Amino acid sequence: MSIVRYTLRRALTSVPVLIGATALTFGLVHLAPGDPIDVLVGFDHVDPATRASLRAEYNLDRPLWQQYLLWVRDVATLEFGESPITGRDVGPTVAGRLPHTIALGVSAWLLSLAIGIPAGIVAAVDDGGPADEVSRIGALVGIATPNFWLGLVLLFVFGVQLGWVRVTPPDAPLASLEMAWFMVLPTITLATALAAVVTRLMRSSMRRELEREYVRGARARGLRERTVLLKHALRNSLTAVVTVAGLQIALLLDGAVVVEQVFSWPGMGQLLVESISRRDFPVVQAVVLLIAVATIVANLLVDLAYAVIDPRIRHDR
Amino acid sequence: MALLEVDDLTVQFYTEDGVVRAVDGFSYEIERGETFAIVGESGAGKSVASLSLLRLIERPGEIVDGEIRFRGRDVLGFSQDELRQFRGNDAAIAFQNPEAMLDPVYTVGEQIVETMRAHDIATGEAARDRAISLLERVDIADPESAYTDYPHELSGGMAQRAVIATALSCDPDLLILDEPTTGLDVTIQAQLLETLTDLAETFDTAIQLVTHDLGVVADCCDRALVMYAGRAVERAPVEELFYDPSHPYTAGLLASIPRIGDGRDRLPAVPGSPPDLVQVPTGCRFHPRCPYAEDVCATRDPKLVELETGNPVPDGRRPDHASACHEHTGNLEGGLDYEVRIVDDRGNDSTDSSGQDGAVSDGLDGAESDGQTDDETAPDDPETGGDHGERSR
Ligand code: SF4
Numbered sequence: 001m002s003i004v005r006y007t008l009r010r011a012l013t014s015v016p017v018l019i020g021a022t023a024l025t026f027g028l029v030h031l032a033p034g035d036p037i038d039v040l041v042g043f044d045h046v047d048p049a050t051r052a053s054l055r056a057e058y059n060l061d062r063p064l065w066q067q068y069l070l071w072v073r074d075v076a077t078l079e080f081g082e083s084p085i086t087g088r089d090v091g092p093t094v095a096g097r098l099p100h101t102i103a104l105g106v107s108a109w110l111l112s113l114a115i116g117i118p119a120g121i122v123a124a125v126d127d128g129g130p131a132d133e134v135s136r137i138g139a140l141v142g143i144a145t146p147n148f149w150l151g152l153v154l155l156f157v158f159g160v161q162l163g164w165v166r167v168t169p170p171d172a173p174l175a176s177l178e179m180a181w182f183m184v185l186p187t188i189t190l191a192t193a194l195a196a197v198v199t200r201l202m203r204s205s206m207r208r209e210l211e212r213e214y215v216r217g218a219r220a221r222g223l224r225e226r227t228v229l230l231k232h233a234l235r236n237s238l239t240a241v242v243t244v245a246g247l248q249i250a251l252l253l254d255g256a257v258v259v260e261q262v263f264s265w266p267g268m269g270q271l272l273v274e275s276i277s278r279r280d281f282p283v284v285q286a287v288v289l290l291i292a293v294a295t296i297v298a299n300l301l302v303d304l305a306y307a308v309i310d311p312r313i314r315h316d317r
Numbered sequence: 318m319a320l321l322e323v324d325d326l327t328v329q330f331y332t333e334d335g336v337v338r339a340v341d342g343f344s345y346e347i348e349r350g351e352t353f354a355i356v357g358e359s360g361a362g363k364s365v366a367s368l369s370l371l372r373l374i375e376r377p378g379e380i381v382d383g384e385i386r387f388r389g390r391d392v393l394g395f396s397q398d399e400l401r402q403f404r405g406n407d408a409a410i411a412f413q414n415p416e417a418m419l420d421p422v423y424t425v426g427e428q429i430v431e432t433m434r435a436h437d438i439a440t441g442e443a444a445r446d447r448a449i450s451l452l453e454r455v456d457i458a459d460p461e462s463a464y465t466d467y468p469h470e471l472s473g474g475m476a477q478r479a480v481i482a483t484a485l486s487c488d489p490d491l492l493i494l495d496e497p498t499t500g501l502d503v504t505i506q507a508q509l510l511e512t513l514t515d516l517a518e519t520f521d522t523a524i525q526l527v528t529h530d531l532g533v534v535a536d537c538c539d540r541a542l543v544m545y546a547g548r549a550v551e552r553a554p555v556e557e558l559f560y561d562p563s564h565p566y567t568a569g570l571l572a573s574i575p576r577i578g579d580g581r582d583r584l585p586a587v588p589g590s591p592p593d594l595v596q597v598p599t600g601c602r603f604h605p606r607c608p609y610a611e612d613v614c615a616t617r618d619p620k621l622v623e624l625e626t627g628n629p630v631p632d633g634r635r636p637d638h639a640s641a642c643h644e645h646t647g648n649l650e651g652g653l654d655y656e657v658r659i660v661d662d663r664g665n666d667s668t669d670s671s672g673q674d675g676a677v678s679d680g681l682d683g684a685e686s687d688g689q690t691d692d693e694t695a696p697d698d699p700e701t702g703g704d705h706g707e708r709s710r
Contacts, residue, residue, distance in 0.1 A: 217418035220371055221432040221483065222405030225397070232420045310422050311467045 003307055006314050010303045014296050021292035022075070025285050026068050054084070075289065085280040094271065094286045099174055101260070101267035104183060105252045108190035113245060115195040120202020120241075124210060125229060135199055142196030147255055151189040151262035158185060168264045186263040190255050194248050198241060205240040209233040238309050246302030250295040318389050319346035320523050321370070321408075321491055326383035328365050328374055335595040339365040341547040343383070344621075344630070347491065352517055352524040354534040354555070356570065357544035360591050363527045364413060366544070367493045370525070371404050387491070406436040409484035410493040414500075415476040419468040425452075425479045426464035429486050436487045451482040454519075456512045474505040478512070485520060492517075493525045498533055510536050531570055535559060543567045546592050546602040549621055552630075553638040563624055563640040565607050568655050601643065609644075609653050619643045 037046070037054055046054075054060075058081070059067050074081065080090035123135040159167040165185060170178040209215065210233055218228045257269035264270075268287055275283040307314040328340040339362040347353045355363050368374050370385060372392065385392040387407060395403060412418040419428055429448040433439045439447050445464070452460035455478040463471065463479060471479055477497055484492055497513070498506040514537045517524050526538060534541050534555060541558050543551040543566065551564040562568045569587035589606040592598055598605050604614040620629045622645050623636040630639045643649045 213412060213414060213417035214420040216368075216373055216375070217412060218420065220373055220404055220410050220412070220418075221428075221435065222401050222403070222487075223431065223435045224401060227431070227435070232423075235422050236420070312421060312469055 003314055006307050007304060010300055014300055017296055018293070021296065022072055022289065023068065025289045025292060026071050028281065028285055028288065030064070080286045081282055083280050083282050085278050085283075090282045090286050093283060094268065094290065097266060097268045097271045098290075100265060101253070101256055101269060103174055104186055104190060104260070104265060104267060105249070105256060107183060107187045108194065108255075109245070109249065109252060111187055111191040112194035112198055112248070115191070116198025117202050117241065119195075119199040121206055121229065121234065123199065123203040124206035124237075127207065127210075132203075135203065139196040139199045142192045142199075145192060147189050147193060148258045148262055150192060151186065151259055154185045154189060155262065169266065182263075186259050186265055189262070190252060190259045193255070194252070197244060197248070201244055202237065202241050205237040206233055209236045212236075235309060239306055242302055242305045242309065246298045246305070247295075249298040250291065253291050253294065320349045320351075320388060321347040321525075322384070322386040323370070324384040324386075326366070326369060326385065327381050328362070328369050329379055329381045330365075331377040331379075332595070337594040338547050338597070339378070339594060340369065343544075343547075343549055345542050345549065345552060347523050347525060349490070350517070350521045350523055351540065352514075352526060352538045354538040354541035355525065355527045355544055356529065356531060356534055356541055358529055358570075358591050360594075361544045362547040362594075363529075363544055364495050367410065367495050367525065367527050370491075370493060371408060371410055372400060373404075373410075402436065405432055405484075405489070406438075406487045407489055408491040408493065409487065409489040411477070411480045411484050411495065411497060413496040415480040416468050416471070416473070418480050419476070419483070421468055424465050424467055425471070425483075429464075429479075429483045432483055433486050438487050448482070448486065451486055452479065454485070454516065455479075455482045456508070457482070474501050474509065477501065477509060481513075481516075485516065485522070488520065489522060491523045491525065493527070495527045496529070497526065498528070498530065506533075513537055531559075543570065546597055547594060548602060548641065550603065550642070551640045552621070552636075553640075557638050561638075563638065563645065563653075564603075564642050565609050565653060565655070566603050567640075568653075569606075601641075609649065609651060611643075611649060611651060613643055613648050617643065617648070619646070619648075622646055 037051055037060065059070050078091055080094070082089050083093065119135050123132040126132040155167060158164045166182055169182050172178040215228060215233055218232050253269070256267055257272055259265070260267045260269035261273060268290070272284065272287045275287070323346070324344050326340055326343040327338060330337040330339055343366060345353070355366060357363050365374065365378070369380055370392070372380070374380055380393065387403070392403065419425065426445065426448050429451065430444040433444050433447065449460045449464050452463050457463045457475060457478050463475065468476060498509060501509065510533060513524070516522065526533070528534060538555050540552070540554050542549050543564065545566050551558065551562065551567045558567060559571065562571055566587065587606055592602060592605070600615040600617050601607070601610070601619050604610040607614065619641045621639050621641040622629055624638045624640060624645055627646050630636050644653050
């Protein structure tokens, strides 16, 4: 099967998931106790006239399935309406925060892979030796460290004690040197646990591949050890890591909620927390939906990466 | 100086049950261009013996003793870099499971080219052309498409050929083939053997062929070593091995050869199963299964001796015919009394008692070449190895 057909097929299977995700997000407002209007206005007291006009504005007078379809139509055109709390358009509010979260998420993601993959390879090759032990203990510590605690400690040591970095983001554009410097600590905080997971996973899948016959075969053919490890064993080991690395994109958004609070980072995580505490449901809805879509897309990319790495996958299905 | 000299090779595996000597004091030589067989049941240590030659034994296994010399160079003393250059270039191997030997995520062509590049044989277009011509040489029908195929897209027989093509890509002086015909159906087996005999001649490559199938040995080997429980029990030119087996185990193996095209598996003529290598039998390792065993067999370990003189074979020296049974040092009272019955293609029988040389009159040469052509044209005809393997006691 060609890679294009494989892609289309994978993409199609994402459709039901997407429907489920939108339905759930949409249901948020309706699942919350009380009249959706109360929910929408944050349980403030409003007069009946406003109530009626809000009902019409949010299509709440229509049957539920129509409401859902209308909402999906709006969402599909990136029309999220306006927040009844702040009176601002939801779309731009979320969009304004998005780059910050993406910047932090992507750099943490890259850092975790840049640490985890080599560390895992070294540990696997060293199997049972000192480097393996060090990486094992390091990973254990990394996984066990709560990210909010790590963030606070880093901030205290490097921000407060040593004064190397600011404690809050500088008033500078995202793509600036000051911003990049400030992002170092949140990136480390967010990447630590993920790097630990990637290390362990890389180690175990590399170990498994190193036992396989083709590795011995590659040595028997007189290939350089570097080629055997980095061209053959590594590529075969990557499938497992790619799965986790893909799924971690969703977890990164989770982690961002906490880390963004600690570092006062104006991203989606912070927005989500603010909106929940303000009961700003349309914003919550938009953010949750965005996370869901990001997860689905990440999964799709994982499947594609598989097919690129391993020809058997694109041939077998 | 022989191409390959193996002296007293001993390989151990450290298992939970104890130390296993998979190969125990192995000595043999292979001459340039010669096809040498190592024969034995599975578990006898044949694969270990082959992997050791390229130092491919991995933990928990270890070469603990012996010497391997290739063109006089000490293989066990090679540095990592010398070893890398030796592997694939001087001596190449095709594993028992050919598909597993290739990396599933690269095409066959990529891996052949990669091998040549690692040994500075060829690069770029030249490497590609050479790879395709190699695939053609091993009789792959559509070499261009096999070149771009992934290993899993090839049938068992094609994968075996692709692996052999890879092994030949750097013009090795020694090609090690581990059970090359296992798992292939008989027609494909016969075709593959024909290809091999052909290649051995054109490339002037020595072959160490590891097999449990004496039919294969009869078809394409010059000399053979019979292995039992990690030991060499008999070593002889193939004709002598078939006409005049001088070890009871060899005789038993010969009696159990299925004829090519026979379809059914014959009952093994050697009753019992190979010993547990953690606790090898005392004395002659074959004695629990040997119909001729006497008291002395359980206590004294028979040495590999030259049949003519009865003298021990010094390591690395090649006698014409050697066997490890007390019979040949005069320590067996009853003697070995099996008969060798040879059936030629015309169905005439002749009987020969062991230890005599009368069988050769039966026209071995004629029978052998007939056997080879029979393989592809009429698989139902009696096959050389099978003929010679008819035994009655
Ligand atoms: S030494 Fe004894 S047990 Fe061993 S093969 Fe000869 S007769 Fe049989």
